[in-house]
Amino acid sequence: MLPHALIIRFRQQLLQWHASCPRPMPWKGLRDPYLIWLAEVILQQTRVTQGWPWFERFRKRFPTVQHLAAATEDEVLKLWEGLGYYTRARNLWRTARYVVEQLDGQFPRNYEGLLKLKGIGPYTAAAIASFAWRLPHAVVDGNVLRVLARFLADDTPIDSGPGKRHFTQLAQTLLDPQYPDSFNQAIMDLGATVCTPHNPQCHKCPLHSDCRATRQGIAPLLPVKRRKTKVRTRHLHYLIWTDGQHTLLQRRPSGDIWAALYDFPFVETSHPTTSGQQLLRQWLHAHQLAEPRSLPHPTLLWQGRQRLTHQLICGYYWWVLTHQLPPTLHNWQYVTIENLCKFALPKLTGNFYTYLLNFKDSLPTGKSNGIYNP
DNA sequence: AAGCCGGGGTA
DNA sequence: TACCCAGGCTT
Secondary structure (H helix, E strand, O other), X not given: OOOHHHHHHHHHHHHHHHHHOOOXXXXXXXXXXXXXXXXXXXXXXXXXXXXXXXXXXHHHHOOOHHHHHHOOHHHHHHHHOOOOOOHHHHHHXXXXXXXXXXXXXXOOOOHHHHHOOOOOOHHHHHHHHHHHHOOOOOOOOHHHHHHHHHHOOOOOOOOOHHHHHHHHHHHHHHOOOOOHHHHHHHHHHHHHHOOOOOOOOHHHOOOHHHOHHHHHOOHHHOOOOOOOOOOEEEEEEEEEEEOOOEEEEEEOOOOOOOOXXXXXXXXXXXXXXXXXXXXXXXXXXXXXXXXXXXXXXOEEEEEEEEEOOOEEEEEEEEEEEOOOOOOOOOOEEEEEHHHHHHOOOOHHHHHHHHHHHHOHHHOOOOOOOOOOOO
């Protein structure tokens, strides 16, 4: 157990520091549970500077939960485009509809009720409960884990069940029940600006005198994480079936990256490939389409890479010009090249699309590439 | 409990 | 490069 005097000092020094060290942000000080929820979901695993423009965009387009609930899933996804972790956008939309239709537009007034909503976990439930209604629930995010692990020189791995429970209880013990909103803001601000992952500014820290990691000189070594992310390399060969005007577009299925976003049908290979026609045959076979008498000659228009946390995506964009386009299968549709920008695209495909618009006047236009004629 | 899910910033 | 970011869901 923590000494009571230590707890009191922690609260007092933290709150005093926060009062004199504001970090202005558009969602700070808001009491509207909808806007708080919106901001917190946008900020999940996302830096403040990165999520900022998206929050402004969403707040302007969807001022209330009713506005959001009235939108389509595709419109929400399009506005979310480029931010990543797209399940957040779909859960945001689903929960908005649920709140409007089942809860009369009112968010649950307690932590447990909030926790039941799709896309709201322990962190976001505590954030809404404390910021909107000043309920005494401590937020535990990456900042808080780092501050607590260092303050107590605690090397319990933070990426484990016991570790998570341990630090959550510590945060709840330290939380000032009189000012849960200010306390939560303050401890996250401290982690983001002073108690940083690298080169922590310990000399500026209001908790410096009580910090055990500082005393032991091990602040930069904490917190401890056990799990290492292994990066998988993937080669995605996109086939841009086109007659020069339209292209075949697919809605990506669940169970893989970029679920529910749109891109081109593709074949995945374990190694880089150079034979476009070979890819074409693989693709036709995979979708049980008959091989045309005269196979088109795909042209590799563009290739790009995107490094994600857990995958290295190598994208190859093959231009497949033909008079007769393949039939549309499930989740496939034909759209004009101009209309591609109306769909939510993965960043990598968006990069290709930018290239396509810049160089569309010099695209292969020969009609002798073959005819899809099974 | 472990794996998966994006994109970008920083040392 | 490696690590991390106002985490949550699925298996």
